[in-house]
Amino acid sequence: MKKNSSSISLTRNIVPLIVCCCMAIKLSLCFSSLESSLRALHIQGSFSFDGNEFAAKDFGNQIHFLPFAVLHPKKVSDIATTIQHVWQMGSGSGLTVAARGHGHSLQGQAQAPHGIVINMESLTGKEMTVHEGKFTYVDVSAGELWINILHECLKQGLAPKSWTDYLHLTVGGTLSNAGISGQAFRHGPQISNVHQLEVVTGKGEVVVCSEEQNADLFHGVLGGLGQFGIITRARIALEPAPKMVKWIRVLYSDFSTFARDQEHLISAENTFDYIEGLVIINKSGLVNYWRSSFNLHDTTQANQFISDGKTLFCLELTKNFNPHEADTIDMEVDSLLSQLNYITSTLFITEVSYVEFLDRVHTAELKLRSKGIWDLPHPWLNLIIPKSQISIFADVVFGNILTDTNNGPVLVYPVNKSMWDNRTSFVLPEEDIFYLVAFLPHAVPSSTEHDGLQYILSLNKRILDFCEAANLGVKQYLPHYTTREEWQAHFGRRWEIFMQRKLAYDPLAILAPGQRIFQKAVSIL
Ligand code: FAD
Numbered sequence: 001m002k003k004n005s006s007s008i009s010l011t012r013n014i015v016p017l018i019v020c021c022c023m024a025i026k027l028s029l030c031f032s033s034l035e036s037s038l039r040a041l042h043i044q045g046s047f048s049f050d051g052n053e054f055a056a057k058d059f060g061n062q063i064h065f066l067p068f069a070v071l072h073p074k075k076v077s078d079i080a081t082t083i084q085h086v087w088q089m090g091s092g093s094g095l096t097v098a099a100r101g102h103g104h105s106l107q108g109q110a111q112a113p114h115g116i117v118i119n120m121e122s123l124t125g126k127e128m129t130v131h132e133g134k135f136t137y138v139d140v141s142a143g144e145l146w147i148n149i150l151h152e153c154l155k156q157g158l159a160p161k162s163w164t165d166y167l168h169l170t171v172g173g174t175l176s177n178a179g180i181s182g183q184a185f186r187h188g189p190q191i192s193n194v195h196q197l198e199v200v201t202g203k204g205e206v207v208v209c210s211e212e213q214n215a216d217l218f219h220g221v222l223g224g225l226g227q228f229g230i231i232t233r234a235r236i237a238l239e240p241a242p243k244m245v246k247w248i249r250v251l252y253s254d255f256s257t258f259a260r261d262q263e264h265l266i267s268a269e270n271t272f273d274y275i276e277g278l279v280i281i282n283k284s285g286l287v288n289y290w291r292s293s294f295n296l297h298d299t300t301q302a303n304q305f306i307s308d309g310k311t312l313f314c315l316e317l318t319k320n321f322n323p324h325e326a327d328t329i330d331m332e333v334d335s336l337l338s339q340l341n342y343i344t345s346t347l348f349i350t351e352v353s354y355v356e357f358l359d360r361v362h363t364a365e366l367k368l369r370s371k372g373i374w375d376l377p378h379p380w381l382n383l384i385i386p387k388s389q390i391s392i393f394a395d396v397v398f399g400n401i402l403t404d405t406n407n408g409p410v411l412v413y414p415v416n417k418s419m420w421d422n423r424t425s426f427v428l429p430e431e432d433i434f435y436l437v438a439f440l441p442h443a444v445p446s447s448t449e450h451d452g453l454q455y456i457l458s459l460n461k462r463i464l465d466f467c468e469a470a471n472l473g474v475k476q477y478l479p480h481y482t483t484r485e486e487w488q489a490h491f492g493r494r495w496e497i498f499m500q501r502k503l504a505y506d507p508l509a510i511l512a513p514g515q516r517i518f519q520k521a522v523s524i525l
Contacts (some may be wrong), residue, residue, distance in 0.1 A: 019363035034095070038069055039115075041085055043078040045122060055117040056099055061377040062453075063108030065514075067115055068095070072122040076198065076206060076232045077083055083230070084204030086116070086510050091521045096513040099230045101147060101173030104166075106380050107480045109225070110173070111514040118230065120172055121145075128152045132371075136238040137195055142172035142231040147359060149236065154355070159241035161187040165276075165411075168518040172231040176512075177410040177478055178223050178426050180415070180436055182274035182316070185266035188419030191222040191426060193237040199229035202506025206232075215423075220388075223426030226512030227498075228505040242320035245273070245357045246333050246348050249294060250342035251280075251312050255394040261340045262414050263387070263433060265317070269507050272336060274318040278415040281311045282404040289435065294348035303443050311398060313412070315342060318357060368442075376442040378408075381460045382477035387433040389472040396470075397437075401462050404432055407441035425501070427475050427494055436477060439463070487517050 014150045034178055038047050047069045056064040073079050086095050096115035103110055111117065120143030130138045130153060132210070138160075140149055146160070147167035155158050163181045175197075179190025187193060198212040209218035220228045235396055250256035258277065265271050280286060319336070321329040337347070356363075368374040385393050394412075402410070414435050422428055439460065443453040450456075467474040481487050502509070502518060509518040 008267065010513055031504055032105065034068065034093075036365040037085065038082070041081050043071075043073070043075075043081055045072045045074040045078045047116075052117070054103070055119070055182050056111060057103060058106065058108060058110060059104040059378055060106030060108070060380070061375065062106075062379065062401060063109060063111065063514075065111045065113035067098075067112045067117040069116050071118045071121075073118060074122065076123070076126070076200065079123070079200045079230055079232060080204050080206050082116060082118070082204075083200055083202065083510065087203050087508065091508050094520050095510070097230075097510050098514050099142075099172055099226055100514050101143065101170030102168060104169050104173065105514070106378060106478060107492075107514075109480075109512070109514040113513065115513060119143075119231075120170055123232065130156050130158060132156070132158075133440040135195060138238055139233060139235050139236045142169055142175075142234055143170050145170055146174070147362070150355065150358060153238055154241055157241055158238040160190075160193065160236050161239045162190045162193045163191070163358060164190070166365075167359055168362060168365075171234050171236070175222060175231060175234060176224060176226045178343075180477070182276040182318070182413065184415045184419065185275055186271075186273070186416075186419070188421075189415075190236075190427075191424055192421055194222065194234055194418055195237060196235035197221060197231050198233035199231055199336045201229040202508060202510045210235075216501065219421070220425055220439065220505065222421075222424040224426070224501070225515045225517065227425075227515065227517060228501050228511070230511065242273075242354050243322050244326075245318040245320050245352060245354055246329060247352055247357055248272075248315075248317045248319075248333065248337070249290065249296075249346075249348040250317075250337070251346035252315065252342050253310065255313055255398065257341050258315060259390060259394070259414070261315060261342070264339065265336075266338075266414055266416055266433070270336070272317040273320045274316075276316045276411060278314040278316060279311070279398050279402075279410040279412055280314055280405055281398065281402055282309055283406060283463060286312075290348050293478075294350045315340070320354065351381060373442050377445060379441060379443050379453060379456045379460060380478070381384055381439040381463060383467070384429060384461075384475040384477050385435045385467075386431040386473050387435065388431060389470075389474070390414075390435050392470065393437070393467070393472060393474075396466055397463055401459065401466065402439075404450065407443065409438075409440050411436065411440065424496060425494075427491055429473055429475060438460040438477075482516060484517075 012089050035049055049069050052067055052070045055070050056066045071082050083097060086097055096112045098110050098112035099111040099118045099120050101120050123141050123143045128140050138153055145168055150159055162177050165181050167437055174190050197218060199207050207214055207217055262277055265275050319333050365374055393525050412435060414433050417428055417432050420428055441456050443456045444451045479490055491498050509520045
């Protein structure tokens with residue numbers, strides 16, 4: 001029998017509707033049974049199922065996926081119990097789990113769409129304990145902020161050796177990446193300054209690991225982008241903390257002289273304690289701006305120094321000291337500076353406490369917050385560039401692609417590979433020295449000018465396209481890719497071992513879905 005056209009269109013409309021309704025009912029049954037199964041778990045912390053918008057936000061402010069639930073753990077066993085539960089649901093559940101440190105990721109890396117986010121900051125666990133001996137270290141919960149660790153260790157005159165520029169980040173968050181700053185040339189990144197970790201794997205097992213014990217998991221988790229386990233505790237190397245620092249900035253107009261001086265300083269025996277650099281393009285009023293916090297050595301000449309319309313390179317240095325060294329520190333700094341070739345009238349020096357220096361970005365944060373800039377999207381791009389390619393990169397990118405640095409700083413500084421461990425998951429370039437180049441702009445979503453999100457994203461793409469076309473061997477730091485091929489290319493010959501570790505420690509791909517490296521096989525329906 002022939003159906004008339006209205007019954008065909010009715011069928012066409014109704015069938016999908018029924019399918020959708022069935023799916024929605026199944027989904028809501030699925031979610032309600034999931035909710036009750038999570039509520040039934042014996043944990044000391046709690047789950048929240050509403051008011052979880054914070055877990056769909058991060059510093060990048062471009063990607064927002066709401067989780068199904070947030071776990072606020074009190075004990076490590078809360079995390080283990082939850083992951084065991086998800087593990088036992090098998091691949092059919094599609095449910096994933098992401099640890100959230102301080103949510104300062106850039107592209108949703110700490111989010112779990114419809115999954116479970118673990119709010120690591122609520123895991124306070126045991127108190128921080130400092131151990132002094134042959135190796136001086138502090139045991140901390142992985143949800144601890146580095147700023148709190150600093151304050152706690154300073155009570156005993158100690159401090160971690162290696163830092164990030166900003167300390168309001170968690171231990172678990174930075175150890176999952178690397179943790180790089182101006183001390184890395186000497187001490188290596190934060191992942192080179194950890195003695196031991198406690199980790200909950202993707203099967204819900206709690207494992208203590210170090211160089212000596214479960215070494216493969218230890219190395220895998222460091223720089224492992226959260227793929228192999230959730231770090232719950234870390235043993236961080238400490239050193240005696242200085243009280244004060246001399247904080248110095250000098251300017252160059254020529255990249256090769258600037259880079260030569262940086263490379264000289266990171267290789268010298270007697271050198272500064274912190275070495276970074278900034279690119280300044282077409283920034284007006286720079287000298288006046290810095291004058292508010294730095295002293296100028298040669299005020300008369302510096303007053304005539306104009307940064308507008310110029311491309312400049314700023315070498316940023318510190319020298320640590322204690323009050324009893326106050327008489328000799330200036331001579332020491334002068335002697336180190338005399339080896340450098342900066343523009344002599346551009347020597348800016350100030351003296352601040354060690355804490356003030358380390359927490360400097362937080363001071364900037366407060367200013368940016370008061371102007372409403374801190375919460376804007378941050379289309380950041382961080383690159384690792386082999387030393388042999390840095391001048392061609394600088395020529396094209398600083399000399400041509402980038403027309404100004406008014407939306408945020410651009411950092412550029414070299415580090416020594418010898419201070420990195422090539423057994424971790426961090427992908428290292430082949431060469432002994434490599435540069436970190438960090439483009440750190442904020443963006444105004446609606447703007448069509450140079451501060452607009454789309455403009456900056458297209459600028460980032462131009463930079464990446466150039467690196468690829470010129471075959472510079474550049475790697476992304478805090479990497480963000482969307483396809484398996486791109487991830488494979490990022491890891492190169494380390495991809496095989498990364499896959500093997502995933503298979504060993506998180507075979508169902510439950511962990512850190514926001515990195516978009518692996519996908520749990522079956523969807524919720
Ligand atoms: P989140 O963003 O919460 O998490 C990051 C990733 O790690 C996610 O995939 C998450 O699932 C995973 N993760 C979090 N906690 C754990 C855990 N306990 N176990 C396993 N996986 C976990 N980086 C540098 O190296 N040097 C810098 O100088 C530097 N400066 C920065 C300055 C600012 C203002 C900002 C916003 C970021 C900076 N970063 C820097 C980047 C920063 O190190 C990373 O974004 C880091 O991931 C942020 O830590 P978080 O605690 O907010 O982690």
